[in-house]
Amino acid sequence: MCFYDVAFADIPFELSEMYALMGYSGKYKPDSEVQAIIDDMLFVMSDVCKPRIGYKIVNGQVIDKEHINIDGGGGGGVLLSTGRIITYAMHEAEKFAIFTATAGGEFDAWLKAVEHEYDIVKTYLANTLGSVIAEAAVSLLMRRLEADCAAQGLKVSNSYSPGYCDWLLVEQKKLLSVLDGENTGITLTPSCMMLPVKSVSGIAGAGKNVKKRPYGCAICKMKNCIRNKNQQ
Amino acid sequence: MTDLSLLYEAILKGKSKSAVEITNLALADGAEPKMLIDEYMIKAMGEVGRRFENQEIFVPELLMAGRAMKASLNILQPIMKSSGEKTSIGKIVIGTVKGDLHDIGKNLVASMLEGCGFEVIDIGIDMDSDKFVESVREHNADVLGLSALLTTTMPYMKTVIDAFADAGLRDKVKIIVGGAPVSAGFAAEIGADGYSDTANSAVTTVKELLGIK
Numbered sequence: 001m002c003f004y005d006v007a008f009a010d011i012p013f014e015l016s017e018m019y020a021l022m023g024y025s026g027k028y029k030p031d032s033e034v035q036a037i038i039d040d041m042l043f044v045m046s047d048v049c050k051p052r053i054g055y056k057i058v059n060g061q062v063i064d065k066e067h068i069n070i071d072g073g074g075g076g077g078v079l080l081s082t083g084r085i086i087t088y089a090m091h092e093a094e095k096f097a098i099f100t101a102t103a104g105g106e107f108d109a110w111l112k113a114v115e116h117e118y119d120i121v122k123t124y125l126a127n128t129l130g131s132v133i134a135e136a137a138v139s140l141l142m143r144r145l146e147a148d149c150a151a152q153g154l155k156v157s158n159s160y161s162p163g164y165c166d167w168l169l170v171e172q173k174k175l176l177s178v179l180d181g182e183n184t185g186i187t188l189t190p191s192c193m194m195l196p197v198k199s200v201s202g203i204a205g206a207g208k209n210v211k212k213r214p215y216g217c218a219i220c221k222m223k224n225c226i227r228n229k230n231q232q
Numbered sequence: 233m234t235d236l237s238l239l240y241e242a243i244l245k246g247k248s249k250s251a252v253e254i255t256n257l258a259l260a261d262g263a264e265p266k267m268l269i270d271e272y273m274i275k276a277m278g279e280v281g282r283r284f285e286n287q288e289i290f291v292p293e294l295l296m297a298g299r300a301m302k303a304s305l306n307i308l309q310p311i312m313k314s315s316g317e318k319t320s321i322g323k324i325v326i327g328t329v330k331g332d333l334h335d336i337g338k339n340l341v342a343s344m345l346e347g348c349g350f351e352v353i354d355i356g357i358d359m360d361s362d363k364f365v366e367s368v369r370e371h372n373a374d375v376l377g378l379s380a381l382l383t384t385t386m387p388y389m390k391t392v393i394d395a396f397a398d399a400g401l402r403d404k405v406k407i408i409v410g411g412a413p414v415s416a417g418f419a420a421e422i423g424a425d426g427y428s429d430t431a432n433s434a435v436t437t438v439k440e441l442l443g444i445k
Contacts (some may be wrong), residue, residue: 021285022290022291022292023290023291027286028287028290030290030292030293031245031246031293031296032293033246033296034293034296115339119299120295120298120299120339120340120343121246121292121295121296121299123336123339124291124292124295124336124340125292127336157394163383168383169382169383169384170384189331189333190303190331191332191382191383191384191385192382193329193331193332193333193334193382195333197333197334
């Protein structure tokens with residue numbers, strides 16, 4: 001268990017992911033001016049982006065079809081209302097990794113500076129870049145978690161975050177309470193917004209018989225999920 | 233004489249510098265600001281909107297076009313104002329609701345609305361219902377835009393709408409809502425007048441609500 005900074009070059013950032021997030025696919029590519037702005041931004045990322053990642057592995061168990069109880073430290077348990085999809089994805093788990101990943105405070109400061117240029121195109125691109133960086137940081141974290149668990153003979157499920165798959169965003173408070181005292185670099189506002197803004201928290205299950213199941217967007221009933229909304 | 237089709241092209245392609253240059257040249261040639269807006273710039277934005285809806289262009293190109301439009305409007309509107317002409321097609325107060333510090337979606341919508349000729353009063357983030365009521369009253373706004381990016385803050389949109397009813401202003405202002413977790417169903421449920429899921433559709437929705445063609 002530890003939380004640490006990584007270099008921008010270490011995260012598996014893919015420009016194609018950024019294009020995809022903006023809607024480009026197939027034959028469509030961004031305008032040359034847009035590409036030039038993105039190139040300029042990427043050029044400074046090694047200086048202004050210090051992602052911070054980490055996880056804490058805790059004991060726990062799936063207690064019914066919609067809940068997981070994890071060790072919150074100090075002998076107490078934390079009951080997570082993860083919903084059917086996530087709970088099923090982890091029903092073979094013996095341990096649970098509670099994680100955070102953030103593009104970092106330095107990136108946030110850079111983002112604010114870009115926003116103060118009052119150029120809406122740059123602002124949008126910088127925000128999109130931050131979202132892709134945060135997801136790439138999660139990918140790096142999961143690779144390292146999988147390697148650590150493999151050394152113990154454990155397999156790891158996909159990762160899930162509050163706000164998705166019927167898991168309410170307010171549950172983020174419980175997750176971060178488990179990481180209380182860790183230097184995650186993240187704070188939570190009363191409305192469950194993470195600061196720095198380009199941050200992700202979540203859970204992954206680990207165990208000898210854990211399987212990596214596909215994400216269940218097709219069966220999720222969460223009306224206000226960004227990944228699900230367009231299918232309604 | 234300036235080839236005004238170049239103004240249309242500059243807006244369409246999102247080239248702010250060219251749009252400004254051509255606008256200045258056209259004015260030097262004696263072109264009427266309103267004619268430039270109505271005959272070239274609004275038509276260009278209409279084509280931008282069509283391409284966006286057809287997924288031929290995407291958000292960055294949409295924003296570039298809005299930015300170019302705004303750059304030209306910044307030249308034309310003061311001239312129109314000084315001659316007593318109407319410079320905006322509607323007034324909109326926009327903000328992110330209490331508890332939510334996200335502003336990118338709100339800023340995109342504000343930018344596109346400004347680019348399409350609306351006067352936008354952006355009151356910022358983390359705004360309570362009193363501030364929304366006060367701002368709409370102060371500016372005599374036609375439309376209020378509410379933004380939220382969190383499932384924990386979107387219910388506050390109903391609090392704001394209820395505050396307008398309590399203040400006796402609900403029938404004086406159209407209220408639209410948007411943001412990642414917000415849906416058309418949620419908008420209807422809380423009594424909003426409109427919902428949009430993109431900056432482009434926000435412009436269309438506002439125009440429909442105000443009866444602007």
